[in-house]
Amino acid sequence: MPDEDMKTLDRSAETAPPSWPAAGAAGAGVSRTTAATPQATAQPAWLGPVLIVGIVLAALNLRPAITSLGALFEETRTGLGMSGTVAGMITSVPALCFAVFGVTAPRLSRRFGPAAVVCAGMAAVATGLLIRPFATGAVGFLAASALSLAGIALTNVLLPVIVKRYFPDRVGTMTGLYSMSLAAGTSLAAAATVPLTGALGGSWRTGLLIWAVLALVAVLPWLPVARASRRADRAATAAGPLAAGTGPRVARSRTAWTLACYFGLQATGAYITMGWLPQIFRDAGVSASTAGLLLAVTMVMGVPLAFVIPGLAARMKNQGAIAVALGLFGLTGYLGLSFAPAAGAWAWALLLGVSNCAFPLVITLIGMRAKSPAGVVKLSAFAQSTGYLISIPGPLLIGALYQHSGGWDLPLALMAALLVPQIALGVLAGRDRTIEDECGMGD
Structure with missing residues (x-):
């Protein structure tokens, strides 16, 4: 990340959280220190509930x-006349876009405020999803997909910042809420795209287009939230100068690098699972429909656990034990796939679904390993951008090993081996420390 993004505190994030009324759901989530902060600005009572709705819809x-494209990938590839090389590139584009565009989030947040950037991100998601079904070639389809993925990348980075800024005393609960919503959206698109496509006439273009509706709905609550946030920031700036300083140099923090590498390895496992698990089951003699259902089960496991794990992690002083438990579930699942892929298919799908819940854990840790929203925005951008870069080769390497060896023994051995450093990194990331302390910064 460019040094200039590290040198200046995120002005919008550094502003104290708005002091919502004490009564009601919104006020309950605001830090008790806010009322004594001169920069705090009273906000309308509707802002808290609308913000919660906006977070849920954005995460969905x-x-x-x-995942909607994954469900219709063969039809889309045929319809657009994609070569195998182009098709392979499309499967790698999400992680690349998350890394490239996620790194711009701190600068955009400083300039416009995190709520406004999330609003623009949701608009980009909706626009890309509206355009890509009408693409007549692979290039246009790829460009529209990249637009949506850019919006997703910005929102990925800034949702932890929104939580830290507006719900500083409920980081675990709110992280669990949007992690659960993210898992629900993932599972819903994977499971419902094909049936909805059939019900609406069978065209892959229609099947992809329907998800633009959900994205358009997600823009609506962020419009008033962004306006209110900008007014609060202007009022705080007028009341007195915002805290300035050099800010934590995130790249100098060992905890930041530990989180980035942990994020990268868990993302590698998640993308391998989404991309290859059905094929593993099909090669073991499981029917195509059952293999798809098994993948859906793996994804659905993230819905309840994505809510439970962040809340549990927030109550613990050291979260390493959770990382170890999740890794052991994954090792057991891969071992089962190696020796009895068909006989224990449902058990292995469940175990891998639990293991994939390392994502809500690492998102929670990002919110806990920085003292301020300004620190969180930099740590989130650094950990996610670096992590997604780390994750890019994984699915491609698994595919190459599968093609070279003609079976799944070697790829599964690699998947299991990657969990060993992931567990070790999770233990290190779970230690109670902050990037500000490591970089010699104060609060």
Whole structure:
């Protein structure tokens, strides 16, 4: 990440959280220190509930652009006349876009405010999903997909910042809420795209277009939230100068690098699972429909656990034990796939679904390993952008090993081996420390 993004605190994020009324759901989530902060600005009572709705809707839209395409990938590839090389490139585009565009989030957040950037991100998601079904060639389809993925990348980075800024005393609960919503959106798109496509006439273009509706709905609550946030920031700036300083140099923090590598390895496992698990089951003699259902089961496991794990992690002083438990579930699942892929298919799908819940854990840790929203925005951008870069080779390497060896023994051995450093990194990331302390910064 460019040094200039590290040198200046995110002005919009550094502003104290708005002091919502004490009564009601919104006020309950605001830090008790806010009322004593001169920069705090009273906000309308509707802002808290609308913000919660906006977070849920945004999270629901963070994966359907990917998983809906996965469900109709063969039809889309045929319809657009994609070569195998282009098709392979499209499967790698999400992680690349998340890395490239996620790194711009701190600068955009500083300039416009995190709520306004999330609003623009949701608009980009909706626009890309509206355009790509009408593409007549692979290039146009890829460009429209990249637009949606850019919006997802910005929202990926800034949702932890929104939570830290507006719900500083409920980081675990709110992270669990949007992690659960993200998992629900992922599962819904994977399971419902094909049936909805059939019900609406069978065209892959229609099947992809329907998810633009959900994205358009997600824009609506962020419009008033962004306006209110900008007014609060202007009022705080007028009341007195915002805190300035050099801010934590995130790249100098060992905890930041630990989180980035942990994020990268868990993302590698998640993308391998989404891309290859059905094929593993099909090669073991499981029917195509059952293999798809098994993948859906794996994804659905993330819905309840994505809510439970962040809340549990927030109550613990050291979260390493959770990382170890999740890794052991994954090792057991891969071991089962190696020796009895068909006989224990449902058990392995469940175990891998639990293991994939390392995502809500690492998102929670990002919110806990920085003291301020300004620190969170930089740590989130650094950990996610670096992590997604780390994850890019994984699915491609698994495919190459599968093609070279003609079976799944070697690829599954690699998947299991990657969980060993992931567990070790999770233990290190779970230690109670912050990037500000490591970089010699104060609060």
